[in-house]
Structure formats: structure tokens, C-alpha cells
Amino acid sequence: MDDERAAPTAVGAIEKAFARSTGHHQWICLSAPNGRFFVSAEIAKAYRTPELLKNRRAHIGETLRYMQGAVKISGYVGVPVDEEYVFSRNMGGMTNLAGKKILLIGCGTVGGFLAQHLALSGAGAGGGKLTLVDNDKLKGANLGRHLLGSPYLDRNKADGCADFLREQLPYLDITSIPRSIMNDTTVLRRQDLIIDATGEEALSIAINELAITARPAFPPVLFGWLEGNGAAAVAFMTGDPGLACFKCLKVELAGVPRFKLMRGDAKVETGRNLACGDAHFIPFPVSRAAVAAGLICDIALDWANGGGGHKWRSLTLDHDRAIQIKDSNPKRIDRCPACGNIE
Incomplete structure (x- = not known):
């Protein structure tokens, strides 16, 4: 030797x-x-x-x-592939999402990519858990802008995303709920963070109401969605009693949003699927969904690192259709029907 x-x-x-x-x-x-x-x-x-x-x-x-x-x-x-190395290597001095109980509602266009972003940021590692919720199945019309591909057709989106991510990152604790979150709202209180990526205003209002009613025994709720035909991405963290709730962003259901991103002459274009019985949809490139997922994930990471940064953030992606509005920490509105009369 x-x-x-x-x-x-x-x-x-x-x-x-x-x-x-x-x-x-x-x-x-x-x-x-x-x-x-x-x-x-x-x-x-x-x-x-x-x-x-x-x-x-x-x-x-x-x-x-x-x-x-x-x-x-x-x-x-x-070659190191342990979870501590994998999920900490790219974080610099930031804390990842390991050890947290995070529930993601909506595994569609935005939610599917967000589930992947959260998993790659450590959600489900270190004793934490990532729970995915969706009551819809993957259809052929979804394939052009969804995380999942044809092997997952006709499967529940939450189940499919959970299986896909477990296959890619087997050491993560990822579970799925293949039904509406409103069928079992008790699971919400057992989380550290709830994320609503459905983009469905009625559901978001219902979750917001649950959160306000149960304060302070309710985790913060992070909402994320796309405006118009993907003209802008928005993410909004709630939970601070002194700041705005989700309903504070539009006090009247048919009223003007507090932060009006869309230009006055911009119209939302809808498309119609050729398949019989399929509903209309809002067309936008897959890149817009990925940007929205990244924006939501950024706020989740800020929350894990102490909650710094603005609670309401947006990214304008189509400047012909939308304007740019500065990020902020919007205050609670006294006349808000959800939180305005709560001391």
C-alpha cells in the first residue's frame, strides 16, 4: 500500500x-x-x-x-442524497419547510406545481407532513398545463400529485385527501400552515370565515391565485388580527377589488373544450401557473423564517392587461363583513 x-x-x-x-x-x-x-x-x-x-x-x-x-x-x-442535504443545500441561510405540517388545498394548474415547490423546499421532511387536498380528477384537457401527465389520467389530482412526489422524493411524508376540504374542516386546525391555491373565491371566503371564527386557535392561511388570463399572480398571507383578512380584499362580493390589477379595458377570455359536457375554461400559458406557484412558495418560506416580508404580493405578467401594484401589508377594514366587527 x-x-x-x-x-x-x-x-x-x-x-x-x-x-x-x-x-x-x-x-x-x-x-x-x-x-x-x-x-x-x-x-x-x-x-x-x-x-x-x-x-x-x-x-x-x-x-x-x-x-x-x-x-x-x-x-x-x-454522493449525499439524505433529506437534510437535499432540502438545505440551496437555501443558503434560510430555513426550509421541514418539520412543518402544511396543508395545500387545490392541486390543479397552480396547486400541482406548488405542491412540487413545497416538497422541494422540505415540506414533509424532518418530521413534518405535507397534505394535499382536491376533489377533482385529472382530465385530458388538463395535460397541457399540469404537473401530472397521461399516466395519471382519470385519477384524483391530490392522490396523483402525492404519488408522483413520493416517487421522486421517497423520504417525504406526503398524504392526500381526495375530496372537498369542506367535508372535513377539523383537519384544518391540526396544521401549522394552510394554503388555498384553488382560485375559487367562494371556497376562499368559506375558509377565511372558518379562520376568523376560530381565532386564535387556527393556523395562518395563505391564498394564491392568477388574475385574468394569467395576467398577474397574487399571493396573500392572512392570520394577523391587525391586518386584512381575505374578505377585506373585496368587501362587497360584486364590488371592485381593493387592489385592482386588471386594466379597465381588459376582459377575461374564456375557452370552450371540444369534449361534450366539458365546462368553459380560462386559457393562459403554463408558465403563468409556475410563476404563481413560485410566488406562493416564497411567502411560505418567509413564514417559516419568521414571517418577514409583505403579506400581499403580486407579479404582473401581462402589462397590456394588468398594472403593477406595490406589495404591502394591507390593514383590516372596519366594514369588512368577516372581520370588521371582531375585536
């Missing part, structure tokens, strides 16, 4: 491994700050004699030093 080319402690470790065992092939793992390295040492066939392997095993280290070519040394580099 060439001691000069080996790690300082490798040679001694290999010699000790041979001395305390009966085999002629040994593995040593070297743990260093920059990785894991493995050394394989194998006694050449010509030296596998009873004299060497049995009678002189206690002095095998000294013996091997004087036998050129007696041991074949091979080196290997280990």
Missing part, C-alpha cells in the same frame, strides 16, 4: 479491519466535511494463504507494508 497517497487515517483503519476479521476484502468509510469517501481493500489471491490470513492476522498491517502489490486499493466517492 502507498501510505503517501492515502488519507492520514485510512491505512491504519484498513489494517485494523483486516486484523479483527477473517475475510480478505474490507470496506472503510471516511467521513469528511466535503463528503463521504469509501476505500475498498482486497488482499491479492496470491497472498490469501492460511499463514497470512489466520496465523499472522494480528500482525497483518506490518506484513502488508512489506509486500508490494499484496493489497488492491480502490477509492469511491459517495
Whole structure:
């Protein structure tokens, strides 16, 4: 063995491994700050004699030093794929979502990509859990802008996304609820963070009402959606009693939004699926859904790091249809029918 080319402690470790065992092939793992390295040492066939392997095993280290070519040394580099490394490597000084109980409502166009963003940010790792909720099935019309592909057709979106993410990141604790969250709202209070990515105003209002009624025994709720034909992405974190709730963004159901992103002459275009019985849909590129997912995930990460940053954020993606509005922490509105009369 060439001691000069080996790690300082490798040679001694290999010699000790041979001395305390009966085999002629040994593995040593070297743990260093920059990785894991493995050394394989194998006694050449010509030296596998009873004299060497049995009678002189206690002095095998000294013996091997004087036998050129007696041991074949091979080196290997280990690639770290443990959850701590995977989910912390790209975070810099930020805390990831590991250890948190996060529930995502809506695994559609935005929610599907958001589920992946959350998982890659550590949701479901370190003793935490990521729960996905959706009552809809994946259809052929969804394939052009959804995380899931044709193998998941006719499967529930929450179940499909959970299976897909578990296959990609098997050490995450990801579960799914393939029905409306309104069928079992008790699960909401057991979370650290709730995210509503459905873009369905009626459902968002209902969840907002549950949150306000149960304060302070209710987790913060993060809402995210796309405006118009994906002209702008919006994310809004609620939960602070002194700041706006979801209903504060539009006090009157048919009224003007508090933050009117769409230009006055902009109209929402709808498309019609060719399949019989399919509903109208709002066309927009898949890139808009991915941007919205990223914006929502950013606020979730800020929450995990102490809640800094603005609670209401938007990204204008089509400047012909939408304007840019500064991010802010909107105050509660006294005449809000949801939170205005609550002290």
C-alpha cells in the first residue's frame, strides 16, 4: 500500500479491519466535511494463504507494508442524497419547510406545481407532513398545463400529485385527501400552515370565515391565485388580527377589488373544450401557473423564517392587461363583513 497517497487515517483503519476479521476484502468509510469517501481493500489471491490470513492476522498491517502489490486499493466517492442535504443545500441561510405540517388545498394548474415547490423546499421532511387536498380528477384537457401527465389520467389530482412526489422524493411524508376540504374542516386546525391555491373565491371566503371564527386557535392561511388570463399572480398571507383578512380584499362580493390589477379595458377570455359536457375554461400559458406557484412558495418560506416580508404580493405578467401594484401589508377594514366587527 502507498501510505503517501492515502488519507492520514485510512491505512491504519484498513489494517485494523483486516486484523479483527477473517475475510480478505474490507470496506472503510471516511467521513469528511466535503463528503463521504469509501476505500475498498482486497488482499491479492496470491497472498490469501492460511499463514497470512489466520496465523499472522494480528500482525497483518506490518506484513502488508512489506509486500508490494499484496493489497488492491480502490477509492469511491459517495454522493449525499439524505433529506437534510437535499432540502438545505440551496437555501443558503434560510430555513426550509421541514418539520412543518402544511396543508395545500387545490392541486390543479397552480396547486400541482406548488405542491412540487413545497416538497422541494422540505415540506414533509424532518418530521413534518405535507397534505394535499382536491376533489377533482385529472382530465385530458388538463395535460397541457399540469404537473401530472397521461399516466395519471382519470385519477384524483391530490392522490396523483402525492404519488408522483413520493416517487421522486421517497423520504417525504406526503398524504392526500381526495375530496372537498369542506367535508372535513377539523383537519384544518391540526396544521401549522394552510394554503388555498384553488382560485375559487367562494371556497376562499368559506375558509377565511372558518379562520376568523376560530381565532386564535387556527393556523395562518395563505391564498394564491392568477388574475385574468394569467395576467398577474397574487399571493396573500392572512392570520394577523391587525391586518386584512381575505374578505377585506373585496368587501362587497360584486364590488371592485381593493387592489385592482386588471386594466379597465381588459376582459377575461374564456375557452370552450371540444369534449361534450366539458365546462368553459380560462386559457393562459403554463408558465403563468409556475410563476404563481413560485410566488406562493416564497411567502411560505418567509413564514417559516419568521414571517418577514409583505403579506400581499403580486407579479404582473401581462402589462397590456394588468398594472403593477406595490406589495404591502394591507390593514383590516372596519366594514369588512368577516372581520370588521371582531375585536
